[in-house]
Amino acid sequence: MNLVHKAFPGFMNGNFWTWKYLLNPNFDPSLVVVAEKDGKVVGCNHWLPRDFKISSNLHLNASLGGDIVVAPEHRGQGIGKGLLKFLRDSKAFEEKGVILTYMFAEPELSKRLYRSAVGYVSAPDSTTVYIKYLKPRLLKEKFISINAALQSRADLQEEIKNLTLRMMFRLRGAPTFSVVLSSNQVDFIEGNLENPDVIIEGNFTLFSSAVEGMLGFTSLVKALLTGKLSIKKGKLKIFKLVKVLKIFRKAVTEVTV
Amino acid sequence: MEGDELELSQLFNAAYQNYAGFVPRSPDYWRWSCLNRPNVDRKGILVVLCGAKTVGYAVVGKKGNIWELCYNPEYDGKIILSTILTWSLNYIQDIGGEIALFNAPTKDRLFREVCSEFGFVEKPPPHIFLNILDFPEFISELLNLNCRKLESIDEEFSINVTGSPSFYEKKINVKIKNGTFSVNSKNNCDSRVTVEGDVRLIVSCLLGTQGILRAIFFQKIKVKPFWKCYSISKLFSLIKINDPWFSPGSDYG
Numbered sequence: 044m045n046l047v048h049k050a051f052p053g054f055m056n057g058n059f060w061t062w063k064y065l066l067n068p069n070f071d072p073s074l075v076v077v078a079e080k081d082g083k084v085v086g087c088n089h090w091l092p093r094d095f096k097i098s099s100n101l102h103l104n105a106s107l108g109g110d111i112v113v114a115p116e117h118r119g120q121g122i123g124k125g126l127l128k129f130l131r132d133s134k135a136f137e138e139k140g141v142i143l144t145y146m147f148a149e150p151e152l153s154k155r156l157y158r159s160a161v162g163y164v165s166a167p168d169s170t171t172v173y174i175k176y177l178k179p180r181l182l183k184e185k186f187i188s189i190n191a192a193l194q195s196r197a198d199l200q201e202e203i204k205n206l207t208l209r210m211m212f213r214l215r216g217a218p219t220f221s222v223v224l225s226s227n228q229v230d231f232i233e234g235n236l237e238n239p240d241v242i243i244e245g246n247f248t249l250f251s252s253a254v255e256g257m258l259g260f261t262s263l264v265k266a267l268l269t270g271k272l273s274i275k276k277g278k279l280k281i282f283k284l285v286k287v288l289k290i291f292r293k294a295v296t297e298v299t300v
Numbered sequence: 301m302e303g304d305e306l307e308l309s310q311l312f313n314a315a316y317q318n319y320a321g322f323v324p325r326s327p328d329y330w331r332w333s334c335l336n337r338p339n340v341d342r343k344g345i346l347v348v349l350c351g352a353k354t355v356g357y358a359v360v361g362k363k364g365n366i367w368e369l370c371y372n373p374e375y376d377g378k379i380i381l382s383t384i385l386t387w388s389l390n391y392i393q394d395i396g397g398e399i400a401l402f403n404a405p406t407k408d409r410l411f412r413e414v415c416s417e418f419g420f421v422e423k424p425p426p427h428i429f430l431n432i433l434d435f436p437e438f439i440s441e442l443l444n445l446n447c448r449k450l451e452s453i454d455e456e457f458s459i460n461v462t463g464s465p466s467f468y469e470k471k472i473n474v475k476i477k478n479g480t481f482s483v484n485s486k487n488n489c490d491s492r493v494t495v496e497g498d499v500r501l502i503v504s505c506l507l508g509t510q511g512i513l514r515a516i517f518f519q520k521i522k523v524k525p526f527w528k529c530y531s532i533s534k535l536f537s538l539i540k541i542n543d544p545w546f547s548p549g550s551d552y553g
Contacts, residue, residue: 062337063553096323098445098542149426168425168428169406169544173421215420
């Protein structure tokens with residue numbers, strides 16, 4: 044549990060792990076795999092047996108893979124892949140009649156680990172997450188991070204030199220907020236802004252994807268041109284806006300890394 | 301609340317009966333995934349009644365995750381869903397939550413319509429990744445499901461799986477005759493039609509995320525004799541997963 048708590052701080056405290064595994068009606072302790080090095084636990088992987096629906100009228104004996112953890116100082120040594128392969132190689136799943144295994148993961152992690160290690164493929168998924176931001180705090184933290192990156196990176200300082208823009212965002216899925224770029228820094232303001240240079244409306248997750256670099260630059264321009272993100276005021280400043288968003292993207296990438 | 305688990309789990313299973321990709325609810329499972337979840341307070345569970353009948357519910361966590369919600373489609377779904385979302389958003393704001401999010405089936409237009417009215421936006425969920433460990437059993441179960449359609453096929457197939465780990469079956473033999481079938485992984489079985497392909501591609505075709513004919517056309521899957529492509533296509537239509545998949549947030553753990 045200490046290892047898991049270190050890897051997932053704030054999320055995997057003892058209470059949560061106990062609920063997720065020990066109190067789970069399907070928990071099987073023989074499906075928890077631990078990697079040890081010099082007598083110390085350096086990695087673990089958990090599997091939960093589950094009755095799983097693969098078709099509207101068919102469910103099979105399956106196992107959900109969850110919370111694979113490798114201590115940071117031991118990563119990149121093949122321990123994660125070894126943990127994933129271990130139970131399958133040991134025939135433990137075969138003895139329990141498990142027909143398939145599955146897991147939830149971000150695509151990037153899947154590419155790096157699951158597909159290469161044990162040949163997982165994407166399942167057909169028709170799920171949508173519906174999201175709505177009720178308060179701007181998380182947005183504010185994002186722009187504080189962007190500002191910190193702008194102050195610390197000479198290349199970004201050069202790009203924002205003498206650049207000013209007052210932007211107001213009225214995006215579906217988030218409260219109204221404003222961002223002011225001036226004097227080589229970025230300020231976040233909750234709510235409306237007096238005399239903004241541009242007012243942007245549209246879909247919050249699309250805007251967020253654009254800023255976080257998950258939406259390509261061309262797609263951002265396309266979104267602006269096709270109206271998925273629309274400029275309600277200051278259409279002539281579109282090129283300046285795109286330039287500023289590009290700078291934010293670079294700052295976010297730096298923060299992420 | 302205790303004692304309602306049976307009714308709520310039955311409602312969930314009925315509401316999502318046309319979908320796959322989740323754990324069918326039992327009272328024990330519902331109790332674990334919703335009622336006893338550490339970040340769910342009893343006050344965060346809403347049950348919508350029509351008379352004495354439960355027609356919808358939501359399980360809302362302390363940080364704004366709506367772990368599970370559903371409505372009975374035999375009733376006015378728009379009213380039920382609107383009631384659920386109004387209550388949920390008020391609850392989340394009352395407890396100081398900053399964000400509201402939940403999973404819903406992409407194909408459910410009512411969710412899209414109501415969520416749009418409430419100012420929600422869409423984003424993709426974490427992906428499900430899957431691996432089949434027991435091919436013969438997997439294929440047998442699906443053929444069982446479609447046993448009425450077996451009459452149209454009279455053939456012996458051999459599916460050769462390449463690129464798979466050492467413990468995988470390399471060869472799966474499927475014999476369909478007179479409306480019955482047998483599946484085994486014996487290496488010494490002869491068959492009239494062989495299909496050969498990479499394990500990931502074969503699994504993708506079985507999951508319905510890749511088309512078998514497309515894979516054959518682009519020569520990623522080899523069929524011998526080639527003119528039996530239509531038979532292969534018929535076989536895969538019986539063992540392919542067709543239903544949309546939906547993963548409720550409460551299944552993530």
